[in-house]
Amino acid sequence: MKMSLLTNKWYTKEKRIEQLESHVVKTRTAKFGFTSYAESEKIQRVNRHFNTIASRYDMMNTVLSFGIHYLWKQKAVGLMNIKPGDKVLDVCGGTGDMAGMSAAKAGKRGLSIVYDINWKMIGQGRKKKLKDVSFTQGDAECICFPDNSFDAVSIGFGIRNVTHLETGFREIFRVLKKGGTICCLEFSRPENLFFRHLYDIYSFRIMPVLGKLFTGSAEAYTAFPESIRAFPLPDELSRILKDIGFRKIQVKKLTNGIAVIHRARK
Numbered sequence: 001m002k003m004s005l006l007t008n009k010w011y012t013k014e015k016r017i018e019q020l021e022s023h024v025v026k027t028r029t030a031k032f033g034f035t036s037y038a039e040s041e042k043i044q045r046v047n048r049h050f051n052t053i054a055s056r057y058d059m060m061n062t063v064l065s066f067g068i069h070y071l072w073k074q075k076a077v078g079l080m081n082i083k084p085g086d087k088v089l090d091v092c093g094g095t096g097d098m099a100g101m102s103a104a105k106a107g108k109r110g111l112s113i114v115y116d117i118n119w120k121m122i123g124q125g126r127k128k129k130l131k132d133v134s135f136t137q138g139d140a141e142c143i144c145f146p147d148n149s150f151d152a153v154s155i156g157f158g159i160r161n162v163t164h165l166e167t168g169f170r171e172i173f174r175v176l177k178k179g180g181t182i183c184c185l186e187f188s189r190p191e192n193l194f195f196r197h198l199y200d201i202y203s204f205r206i207m208p209v210l211g212k213l214f215t216g217s218a219e220a221y222t223a224f225p226e227s228i229r230a231f232p233l234p235d236e237l238s239r240i241l242k243d244i245g246f247r248k249i250q251v252k253k254l255t256n257g258i259a260v261i262h263r264a265r266k
């Protein structure tokens with residue numbers, strides 16, 4: 001096995017700090033994957049990424065995760081304890097998987113909204129004709145809904161893409177009703193070292209090849225595993241949520257920590 005296969009690409013704590021808003025604002029740079037962009041450019045870079053892969057996004061998620069992403073999403077939505085009549089927002093909601101699951105719980109009297117900046121992702125979601133789900137285009141950094149509007153807000157595999165991470169969470173805090181629940185589902189670092197090595201090999205050797213094959217872009221599926229390795233670890237994310245004002249923060253690690261749910265209350 002070549003040494004390069006075993007190179008540790010997970011960022012150290014000092015490097016992970018580069019994802020935080022204070023660093024982005026100070027340096028006027030923001031990372032997407034391991035590449036730095038001007039702070040103002042990241043959003044365009046992220047949009048280009050999702051424009052490239054939107055039509056194959058759902059299929060790629062299923063192929064790359066062997067279908068497990070649906071179980072992770074179901075788990076996260078389940079933890080929001082949505083009741084009939086609740087108003088639920090899915091920030092960075094993409095093609096609407098989580099909003100669809102939330103709508104099934106909120107029912108006809110409730111509200112389930114996908115909120116996403118990318119028109120193509122929204123378009124793909126609309127094609128799915130999800131029952132009782134509506135779509136709004138907008139930026140997670142300035143959510144176009146009034147304060148205290150929602151009983152629950154989910155954000156699945158989205159916060160990594162937001163240029164000013166804390167602003168995204170502050171906006172979620174603002175639109176949540178007092179006592180409302182946030183569920184953030186995000187990728188993270190597997191706990192077991194051997195599994196982590198296998199995951200690294202899979203991420204950097206196989207994912208880009210499958211990305212090229214199915215979407216025509218190896219680059220998109222290189223930036224994707226890179227962005228996971230640069231992202232704050234679960235306890236660091238808990239700290240961010242706490243500093244914003246969230247309480248009762250609970251962390252649930254899934255599939256050896258590949259995915260992590262943060263649930264908290266406003």
Ligand SMILES: C[S@@+](CC[C@H](N)C(=O)[O-])C[C@H]1O[C@@H](n2cnc3c(N)ncnc32)[C@H](O)[C@@H]1O
Nearest residue numbers: 092093094116117118121139140156157158161
């Ligand atoms: C990896 S996808 C996740 C989609 C969906 N939540 C899921 O789990 O399948 C990330 C989504 O975040 C959206 N996004 C990225 N930056 C955003 C921003 N600043 N505001 C709103 N949406 C954003 C992208 O357009 C994309 O649809």
